[in-house]
Amino acid sequence: MEVKTSESLTEKIEELIQAVPAVNDLESNVGELVLKVQCLLEGKKPTYGNYAEIDFQKLNDDWQKITAGMKWMTETLGDLNIWTSQRLPTAVPLRVLPPLHGFIPRSGTGYENAMRLVKKYLWRSFLTTRYERQANDRLKEDFDALVEVLQRKRSESDIPAFQHDKPSGDDIKNAGWPTAGGILSRAILVACSLQGANDVASNRPLRKWKKVDHHHIFPRAVLKEINKEPNLALNCMMLESFTNKEWAKKWPGDYLMEMVEASNPEEEIVKRLNTHLLNAKKLISIKASSGSDLGSVYDEFLRKRASLVMERIDKLLTKGDKE
Numbered sequence: 001m002e003v004k005t006s007e008s009l010t011e012k013i014e015e016l017i018q019a020v021p022a023v024n025d026l027e028s029n030v031g032e033l034v035l036k037v038q039c040l041l042e043g044k045k046p047t048y049g050n051y052a053e054i055d056f057q058k059l060n061d062d063w064q065k066i067t068a069g070m071k072w073m074t075e076t077l078g079d080l081n082i083w084t085s086q087r088l089p090t091a092v093p094l095r096v097l098p099p100l101h102g103f104i105p106r107s108g109t110g111y112e113n114a115m116r117l118v119k120k121y122l123w124r125s126f127l128t129t130r131y132e133r134q135a136n137d138r139l140k141e142d143f144d145a146l147v148e149v150l151q152r153k154r155s156e157s158d159i160p161a162f163q164h165d166k167p168s169g170d171d172i173k174n175a176g177w178p179t180a181g182g183i184l185s186r187a188i189l190v191a192c193s194l195q196g197a198n199d200v201a202s203n204r205p206l207r208k209w210k211k212v213d214h215h216h217i218f219p220r221a222v223l224k225e226i227n228k229e230p231n232l233a234l235n236c237m238m239l240e241s242f243t244n245k246e247w248a249k250k251w252p253g254d255y256l257m258e259m260v261e262a263s264n265p266e267e268e269i270v271k272r273l274n275t276h277l278l279n280a281k282k283l284i285s286i287k288a289s290s291g292s293d294l295g296s297v298y299d300e301f302l303r304k305r306a307s308l309v310m311e312r313i314d315k316l317l318t319k320g321d322k323e
Helices: 009-019 022-026 030-041 056-061 063-078 092-103 108-127 135-150 169-174 183-192 220-225 241-247 252-261 266-274 280-284 294-319
Strands: 213-216 236-239
Touching: 009 022, 009 030, 009 056, 009 063, 022 030, 022 063, 030 056, 030 063, 030 092, 030 135, 056 063, 063 092, 063 108, 092 108, 092 135, 108 135, 108 183, 108 294, 169 183, 169 294, 183 236, 183 294, 213 241, 220 294, 236 241, 252 266, 252 280, 266 280, 280 294
Parallel strands: none
Antiparallel strands: 213 236
């Protein structure tokens, strides 16, 4: 790039991070992300082999377009409460959204319809198997189709990502722990916290925290003792580190009643739990002293939360939003 334009790509990337700092929280290698975005802008698959074929004069000319696209991408993902790579189910949309930005109408119903399409695409990328393999090939196919839909040259049903089946109830129940890197597992966590997800103890919005803990709603040690799998996406919620440590080994109802007794009205605790798509009233009743069979109670919890998640997923995939 320096040979072609007398500009330093490294310096320009540093300027981009300064202009859009949120992008660095979503992608640690912003330089490679820029190259992938430019490949799509030039009609190429975003592969290592195609980096050498990039028109670096065009990259320099497109820089403001790329910066604006990166900013819009971070804002769009922020609307879904995805603000760090820790929450992002798959990095593929980071490559697709910035070059798509130039095709989004700026106002009116055109903008509304385009944003609905973009959010439906995001949920398809998160909740289906579309990007589990051949991601670079597939994201190029989806980007091209999205552009043509926005240009009214194709119908939405022609987008390859929209042709993949949604997850089944068993897929939801069996999805593993979100930090293990599974796309669906992380997507379930994001879908459960679309109302903002407040910490149960402090009531602070978790979107303001770059680092949050992934908490086992039912204690891991107790579940292991009764041969139940604790590391499931449905048994996960986000909490501040301090709250996670306080709750860690306690049955849900025991900890939640401590919150109630600490001058928090029960309806307030219920409200906070609802931001995590949890059946609050039921959780509050699950105490170590209740004499309940924890294994059966846990199975029932997983069934009911899976039903809530499936209901929300259906709306997200068809409408792009939870309502």
